[in-house]
Amino acid sequence: DQQVKQNSPSLSVQEGRISILNCDYTNSMFDYFLWYKKYPAEGPTFLISISSIKDKNEDGRFTVFLNKSAKHLSLHIVPSQPGDSAVYFCAATYSGTYKYIFGTGTRLKVLA
Amino acid sequence: SAVISQKPSRDICQRGTSLTIQCQVDSQVTMMFWYRQQPGQSLTLIATANQGSEATYESGFVIDKFPISRPNLTFSTLTVSNMSPEDSSIYLCSVDKGAGELFFGEGSRLTVL
Numbered sequence: 001d002q003q004v005k006q007n008s009p010s011l012s013v014q015e016g017r018i019s020i021l022n023c024d025y026t027n028s029m030f031d032y033f034l035w036y037k038k039y040p041a042e043g044p045t046f047l048i049s050i051s052s053i054k055d056k057n058e059d060g061r062f063t064v065f066l067n068k069s070a071k072h073l074s075l076h077i078v079p080s081q082p083g084d085s086a087v088y089f090c091a092a093t094y095s096g097t098y099k100y101i102f103g104t105g106t107r108l109k110v111l112a
Numbered sequence: 113s114a115v116i117s118q119k120p121s122r123d124i125c126q127r128g129t130s131l132t133i134q135c136q137v138d139s140q141v142t143m144m145f146w147y148r149q150q151p152g153q154s155l156t157l158i159a160t161a162n163q164g165s166e167a168t169y170e171s172g173f174v175i176d177k178f179p180i181s182r183p184n185l186t187f188s189t190l191t192v193s194n195m196s197p198e199d200s201s202i203y204l205c206s207v208d209k210g211a212g213e214l215f216f217g218e219g220s221r222l223t224v225l
Contacts, residue, residue: 004154034213043116043204043216044155089155091214098143100214102155 003027004092006103014111019077021106023090026071030092034100035064035075038087047088048075080110114139114207116217124223125195132191133220135205140185145214146178147204155204161188195224 005024013019023033031052036044050057050064050073057064063076077084087105115138125131135144146158158178159167167180181189192199205217 002154009152032212036216041121041218041221043118043206043218044214046213046215049213091155098145098160098208099157104152104154 002104003030004090004101004103006088006090006106008106009104010107010109012109012111013080015082016079019075019080019084019108019110021075021077021088021090021108023073023075023103024071025073025092025101027092027094027101028071029094030101031094032092033064033066033073034091034093035062036089036091036102037084038089038105044089077108080108082110082112084108085110114141114209114215116205116207116215118203118205118217118220120220121218122221122223124225126225127196129195130191130193131195131222132189133203133205133222135188135190135217137186137207139209141207141209142185143208144182144188145206145208146180146188146190147206147216149202149204149219151200158190158203192222195222197224200224 034049035047038044048062066073087107089105090103091100093100117136119134144161147155158173159169161167161180161182163182179191202219204219206214
């Protein structure tokens, strides 16, 4: 049972344009969501998070949107840069647990 | 933040052998986690390692196959025992510093022939 889904395995975007990465979840108990970025031969690094009490969180070029009714979150990168080319994982957890459930990742390629 | 070092970064092993992966953290942490990422798959939690107690394994993972040690608050090891090609994965050590995010090591890429 895949509780966190990233249905797009890959995405290509031109440099300077917006990248939108999507993530869906099924468990209504999730109340905290995170995005991680992973370069080859490196571990995932934390990018941005959002609590379920919010519907938007912004950090520089990165914005995460949460639609609780649709059980959907998205990561927007504006403007996209070649250095953003990586695999992006969304993850979800809920209060009182140490467990994080990860999606399968979306490989973003930003074309110069 | 946390700096997490894993050894080895990669290895190629023969079927039936065992490999121990080491994880060193630059600060004391209560909980350390071991994840596995199989090719094209998500990160899956193997077990949680607490200092002074036995590791807690997730469904589908057993101690005989993935024994874990946690001798102190900055170090842990994961052994992949009696390996088969299906164990070829990236194994990741991670910690939670209490701020609601996980920090990961660079991973250990294991190939079993």
